[in-house]
Amino acid sequence: MSILIRNAKLFGESEVNVLIEGDTITDIGAGVGENASADTTIDATGLVLLPGLVDLHTHLREPGREDAETVATGTRAAARGGFTCVFAMANTEPVADTAGVVEQVFRLGQESGACDVQPIGAVTVGLNGTQLSELGAMADSAANVRVFSDDGKCVHDAVLMRRALEYVKAFDGVIAQHAQEPRLTEGAQMNEGPLSGELGLTGWPAVAEEAIIARDVLLAEHVGSRLHVCHLSTRGSVEILRWAKSRGINVTAEVTPHHLLLDDDLVRGYNPIYKVNPPLRSKDDVLAVREGLADGTIDIVATDHAPHPMEDKECEWQVAAFGMLGLETALSVVQKTMIDTGAITWARVAEAMSANPARIGRIDHHGRPLAAGEPANLVLFDPAATRVVDATDTASLSRNNPYAGIELPGRVVHTLLRGSFTVRDGELTEGAQA
Amino acid sequence: MKHLLSTRDLSREDATLILDTAQELLAVAERPVKKLPTLRGRTIVNLFYEDSTRTRISFEAAAKRLSADVINFSAKGSSVSKGESLKDTALTLQAMGADAVVIRHSASGAPHLLAESQWMRGAVVNAGDGTHEHPTQALLDAFTMRRHLGELDGKNIVIVGDVLHSRVARSNAYLLSTLGANVTLVSPPTLFPVGIETWPVATSYNLDASLESADAVMMLRVQNERMNASFFPSAREYSRRYGLNAQRVAKLAEHAIVMHPGPMNRGMEITADVADSDRSVIVEQVTNGVAVRMAVLYLLLSGSQTPEAIES
Secondary structure, three states: OOEEEEEEEEEEEEEEEEEOOOOOEEEEEEOOOOOOOEEEEEOOOOEEEEEEEEEEEEEEOOOOOOOOOOOHHHHHHHHOOOEEEEEEEOOOOOOOOOHHHHHHHHHHHHHHOEEEEEEOEOOEEHHOOOOOOOOHHHHHHOOOOOOOOOOOOOOOOOOHHHHHHHHHHHHHEEEEEOOOOOOOHOOOOOOOHHHHHHHHHOEEEEHHHHHHHHHHHHHHHHHOOEEEEEEOHHHHHHHHHHHHHHHHOEEEEEEHOEEEEEHHHHHHHHHHHOOOOOOOOHHHHHOOOOHHHHHHHOEOOOEEEEOOOOOHHHOHHHHHHOOOOOOOOOHHHHHHHHHOOOOOOOHEEEEEEEEHHHHHHOOOOOOOOOOOOOOEEEEEEEEEEEOOOOOOOOOOOOOOOOOOOOOOEEEEEEEEEEEEEEEOEEEEEHHHHH | OOOOOOOOOOOOHHHHHHHHHHHHHHEEEEEEEOOOOOOOOOEEEEEEOOOHHHHHHHHHHHHHOOEEEEEEEEEEOHHHHHOOOOHHHHHHHHOOOEEEEEEOOOOOHHHHHHHHOOOOOEEEEEEOOOOOEEHHHHHHHHHHHHHOOOOOOOOEEEEEEEOOOHHHHHHHHHOOOOOOOOEEEEHHHHHHHOOHHHHEEEEEEOOOHHHHOEEEEOOOOOOHHHOOOOOOOOHHHHHHHHOOOHHHHOOOOOOOOEEOOOOEEEEOOOOHHHOOOOOHHHHHHHHHHHHHOOOOHHHHOOOOOOOHHHHH
């Protein structure tokens, strides 16, 4: 099986042809393969060619909440978003805190066919923040876990965080911290600012995120470990990260698409579709995380795709679940906020959404360069397209899409995983729906 | 006006219309037969997710004096603790033909959710939502002040207590400012919300400094659960610094009135002798509450009729 992709714009710049044979890119460059007789030829004129995207922060909900999402549906949503690999967060039921659970998720991912799944292991047993999970067993399992996170909860105990950072050095792991000081955020509902006071919703202050990040970068420096900061959302967090990196601390950070685009003004109508953790922040914070992503302080964009069933969002704000969908809209939101504003190039998008997350997660078969001999994981994206987001037009089982009804630029046209289409002409292929 | 959700979105005209209407309706309470036929055949549901006997009976009396049918739906604890969802309750009320729902809920924004959903078509009246607003309380407070102080333009109103968690403080701050009063909120720094400087009010940490020029002083209830959450060191210290006692009342101008939305913690934010003194209009606030709620229900449900139509 060979595929010739013609006239794609590599990183949105020069036009190239890509020749794929089997699961590998065999040649790439201007005029490549013009005389070859490929089984399939794709005209990619006007489309941006990027390596297959990698999401370091996805909630697939399986096992436990198969009413919200399954590995099968979540990976299809990922493929539709241009992803070829997603890291599955550990806060399932049961929690992914043993080799058994991470291997189950890993196996479900292998069966999906739409997108690779790399499980994340819980730092502490049951996400309870009191006792380390068997991190080594998960690292040594078939799932080969390297990223550990209690996401949804913060590893707030300083000693436990120190030990976790130290312990994973034995297998080059990383602790991905959900930075949220728990006492400062008891009952927290939204960003703490003038609007929380007005709406009478308990505030989630920026300092609760920043204080943990500041502590953690100092711990990482002290013990010489690797730290990753999940979904950073405030200007102060960006500044702490910038300082930490200038000191040479081994820290990386992510921002979500929604924190790049949406701000806390949206909470005014009490619509729980905008309830997320960390909360939507101020307009100034939105600008700050964009700047951080542009200057490299923030290494990656990660979706924090968080499916929830309808009934958990059609209710009072206070009892609604935290989280929003993100896989199918991530690249469009990044185009809108970072490309169309001139803040970064597509080459930088490829770093932030493919190479860097793969490197942080220590997987070697994704986030590769687009070059001969490399695995044929790639996405072709039409930046000239626009669409009004329709929450029902999704592969996810859930509908908690904060962009529903708004117009976003761009469209994923083709996604290829190891030389096979998972999305072709904007539609999931049969192979991706097996 | 389709709903009454907050005082923040009440215009001066709407607020004045409600207060003027209440003034006319207050006369009804003084008649031997305290009933008007205005809302005959209309159904009003009191949907109370929180205990509040005084607010519920006030709305119930208001609706009944307008001849509406009243259904009391006590759903205490059922939504937040995984009972029937607000959506299903709303669908039920719609199916029963509720013309208006008076909702009290522990979650801020629950009345907004009800009003903006497609679940029911009736008018929604916020009878207190979480730590957000309690608009009819503010309206009855403004009404009471107007009866004692005249028009509120330029009047100095001091509101004292737990502003952070008080829906009464929020609703009063917006309404009284809209009506032209100078509002000063007094509280320990821990009980002001972040962003208070964006509110249309002055703020102070010092009760004594705020009393001399006050035309009305409103004391807010301090909830028991605040006492053990380090908002202030002890009940006694709070009482010393922010409680209204006879010494402080002595600093007030002759005409100044003392208010409290109830229920009071006697001995905490207000001493018993102050609560029961001539300055106190606390009992009158309750009476006025019925008239104000009648006005709100009347204006929401009887459409374009003018207050004069009440008389005919």
